[in-house]
Amino acid sequence: MKIICVGRNYAEHARELGNEVAEEPVLFMKPDSAVMQRNNPFVIPTFSNDIHYECELLLKIGRHGKCIEEEFAYRYISEIGLGIDFTARDVQQELKAKALPWEKAKAFDGSAYIGDFKAVTGISNLGELKFELHKNDAIVQSGNTANMVHSIPKLIAYISQYFSLKIGDIIFTGTPSGVGPVRPGDELKGFLEGQSMFRVRVR
Ligand code: ZN
Numbered sequence: 001m002k003i004i005c006v007g008r009n010y011a012e013h014a015r016e017l018g019n020e021v022a023e024e025p026v027l028f029m030k031p032d033s034a035v036m037q038r039n040n041p042f043v044i045p046t047f048s049n050d051i052h053y054e055c056e057l058l059l060k061i062g063r064h065g066k067c068i069e070e071e072f073a074y075r076y077i078s079e080i081g082l083g084i085d086f087t088a089r090d091v092q093q094e095l096k097a098k099a100l101p102w103e104k105a106k107a108f109d110g111s112a113y114i115g116d117f118k119a120v121t122g123i124s125n126l127g128e129l130k131f132e133l134h135k136n137d138a139i140v141q142s143g144n145t146a147n148m149v150h151s152i153p154k155l156i157a158y159i160s161q162y163f164s165l166k167i168g169d170i171i172f173t174g175t176p177s178g179v180g181p182v183r184p185g186d187e188l189k190g191f192l193e194g195q196s197m198f199r200v201r202v203r
Pocket of ligand 1: 056
């Protein structure tokens with residue numbers, strides 16, 4: 001199983017980090033060792049003083065595919081979910097400044113928090129799904145897939161030109177604006193269309 005992540009897919013978020021909105025999707029990956037155990041708290045790693053949450057809509061792949069055409073892209077998604085792309089922002093800024101790869105900042109152990117999924121059957125509004133992240137009961141991120149720079153079908157078509165999609169792979173589709181740091185004791189809660197999808201504590 002692999003995790004493919006999309007960067008800068010919401011214009012307001014790209015702007016808040018001082019990045020340009022890319023014409024082509026920005027892609028990076030996380031290994032399976034990045035997946036955080038459900039029910040465990042997120043433990044802030046010792047190598048960073050600035051871990052950020054990035055709440056994102058997740059797509060689970062239900063069918064093998066390569067060079068998928070946009071018009072058939074939805075057939076390859078079996079479930080949708082919500083998760084957090086935990087990012088060591090200080091490490092990422094250093095790597096970006098040196099034009100080095102981002103893995104140490106984005107793909108470390110525990111950096112992929114994967115919440116609940118639900119089957120896509122019956123969901124007709126994948127292009128306008130609302131999701132929210134609450135930190136200590138304040139709403140910090142509020143996204144809508146309608147505001148993606150690159151739509152879900154476009155992402156699947158683009159990604160599958162480079163990386164074959166396999167059953168069980170997960171795509172993190174990018175985060176809306178409002179990213180910020182976590183501190184020990186924080187509690188993060190994710191909601192998709194008003195439904196609770198995860199709850200995670202930070203230690
Ligand atoms: Zn992200």
